[in-house]
Amino acid sequence: QVQLVESGGGLVPPGGSLTLSCVAPRLTQNEYIIGWFRQASGREREAVASISNAGDGAVYSDSAKGRFTISRDDVKNTVSLQMNGLKADDTAVYYCATAPVPVPSLRDLWYESWGRGTQVTVSS
DSSP, X not given: OOOOEXXXXXXXXXXXXXXXXXXXXXXXXXXXXXXEEEEOTTSOOEXXXXXXXXXSOEEEOTTTTTTEEEEEXXXXXXXXXXXXXXXXXXXXXXXXXXXXXXXXXXXXXXXXXXXXXXXXXXOO
16 A cells, blocks of 8 residues: 655635645556545545546546645655635545546545545634
């Protein structure tokens, strides 16, 4: 399994921005898609965004479209999630995960390896 470590979470006011990072030291280029998921307290985990194994395609949840951008740098073994226009509803623990498929997907059943998560809190 691929070991994943998320970072970049924190407390941000509504309308603010954060960039989350996911480092996968053994990430193999062009073999894995990477997804970001989140889970708010008392809620089910939901997909946020996913990027293709080649980094040339991405999909976003409706709540993330237009506000969040996912990108990957396989040289640095890092996948980032740039989040703008944050809202209180974005408060959650954010996880990255990998899946050995080429096409980005918001379906968590494909994902095999998960990080421990990073907390994002949007509050004034």
